[in-house]
Amino acid sequence: MKMSSKNLLFHLVILLLAGACKKDENPAAELQDGKSTVILDLAGDTEAAMSENTPGKVKRPFNIFLFRFKDQKQIWIRNAADSAKYLKTSEWDIAFTGPYNSEIYVNDKSYPYNPGYGGAAESAVVLLHQAYERVVMAPADSEFDNSDITKIGWAASESSGGWFFYSLSSHIMQAIPNRTYVLRLPDGKYAKLQLLNAYKGNPPSVTDLNWPAPYLTFRYYVQQDGSRNLSATD
Amino acid sequence: MITIHVRHAFKWVFILSLFSSLSPGCSKVEEPETEPVEAGSAPYNKLITVSNFGEALPAGSEPLDNLSPIYFSLENKTAAPVEYRKTNRWDLSFSSTYRSFMGGNNGTDKNNFGADGPGKGGILILEKNFDEVIDIPADDLFKSGSALIGTDDAGAFGQGLGYYIYDFDGRIQGDGSYDKQHVAYVFQSNRTIVVRTAKGNYAKIKMLSIYKDLLDPATWKRDSPHPFFSFQYVLAVAGSKKFEIK
Numbered sequence: 001m002k003m004s005s006k007n008l009l010f011h012l013v014i015l016l017l018a019g020a021c022k023k024d025e026n027p028a029a030e031l032q033d034g035k036s037t038v039i040l041d042l043a044g045d046t047e048a049a050m051s052e053n054t055p056g057k058v059k060r061p062f063n064i065f066l067f068r069f070k071d072q073k074q075i076w077i078r079n080a081a082d083s084a085k086y087l088k089t090s091e092w093d094i095a096f097t098g099p100y101n102s103e104i105y106v107n108d109k110s111y112p113y114n115p116g117y118g119g120a121a122e123s124a125v126v127l128l129h130q131a132y133e134r135v136v137m138a139p140a141d142s143e144f145d146n147s148d149i150t151k152i153g154w155a156a157s158e159s160s161g162g163w164f165f166y167s168l169s170s171h172i173m174q175a176i177p178n179r180t181y182v183l184r185l186p187d188g189k190y191a192k193l194q195l196l197n198a199y200k201g202n203p204p205s206v207t208d209l210n211w212p213a214p215y216l217t218f219r220y221y222v223q224q225d226g227s228r229n230l231s232a233t234d
Numbered sequence: 235m236i237t238i239h240v241r242h243a244f245k246w247v248f249i250l251s252l253f254s255s256l257s258p259g260c261s262k263v264e265e266p267e268t269e270p271v272e273a274g275s276a277p278y279n280k281l282i283t284v285s286n287f288g289e290a291l292p293a294g295s296e297p298l299d300n301l302s303p304i305y306f307s308l309e310n311k312t313a314a315p316v317e318y319r320k321t322n323r324w325d326l327s328f329s330s331t332y333r334s335f336m337g338g339n340n341g342t343d344k345n346n347f348g349a350d351g352p353g354k355g356g357i358l359i360l361e362k363n364f365d366e367v368i369d370i371p372a373d374d375l376f377k378s379g380s381a382l383i384g385t386d387d388a389g390a391f392g393q394g395l396g397y398y399i400y401d402f403d404g405r406i407q408g409d410g411s412y413d414k415q416h417v418a419y420v421f422q423s424n425r426t427i428v429v430r431t432a433k434g435n436y437a438k439i440k441m442l443s444i445y446k447d448l449l450d451p452a453t454w455k456r457d458s459p460h461p462f463f464s465f466q467y468v469l470a471v472a473g474s475k476k477f478e479i480k
Binding site for chain 2: 073099155158159162
């Protein structure tokens, strides 16, 4: 019984990796759908580490960076002056915070741990358990209003709202499939967002703890006409 | 090319078998240590205190390891063995990192440890003191998954509103010294967990500590024995609108 379930798992893993292998040949092209913006390997704070003795890195908190959807502008927050200049403004849509810039906040003034706390922007996030391309409609506003997703980061379990699993024993940070985040942006527009990887090159899986990171790969689509239509294919 | 992927796969399987090999070591402690308890033996409307529920983690466990869950019956005030997983004889699961993530028992949620069982429970957390939680929340507010409530966004690896702060660097609540790093600070106020039990009754819970015999946050250190959960709760019978202590 135990063996057979292990065998099943083994074959599943093979299948998954084989499937990922095909995509591997041109990850960016695979992610393009005609309308979405694909960001491949955006360098985060590559000099920081969670612990001592990480080659080429120093143990310190990760600098956060902000990102603006409309022109892909990356804004670094390295000191108090940067914080004062940017955090409470509407010049950014999402913030990459926490370990390896892996915890993403959508600019919002009402939540104390949001980098935009006390600022100008209001937003909300809903997690849909669907593949990115299958998300074609933003949910009702009541779902945004009732959502308790405060940030998009580590997932403690399948039931969590985060985008990745992580285990120190396997040294793997792994994006969870079929998790698409629908955002209600400060200007009222709807968007969908998929986080794919924090490892350089968007590899399907990593076994080397020192694989270059964080290099964020993600894609998003903002519906500019204000409607709920999130279909990003022509 | 294929060999490389096979090697990856082996590693995954190896890791997973390692994980499953940990489980038998836990079975000893997952058996209830006390004599079987009569169903429904914990009284309604009384303050019930639980001290040090849990068991030592397997040797060599890392903080983020996904550990085998343990189960607790609020209605019986006792641990429930893993064999009861698909019954309504437990109300709370403790799993994931440090086994510190809590969930209810719900048979309809495939991500619940009680999936396909009779449990009709759920869980939620409020940013309120225990005494201030009087009204029982509406049933549709309870969440049905497992490992739902744990780290708070005030600390590292936060999962929204949680019942403890994970102080990775030891600088949020401590002085940054070695002993105060990686401490889990349970909110002893301003957080209340509300559970719908597997049988449809209700409980409100005040978490106190995850450190064995240590309830004072000043005494919590990275190596203090954990996770051993101490908490207080009050049960209310199904259909109640309010929590009361009589």
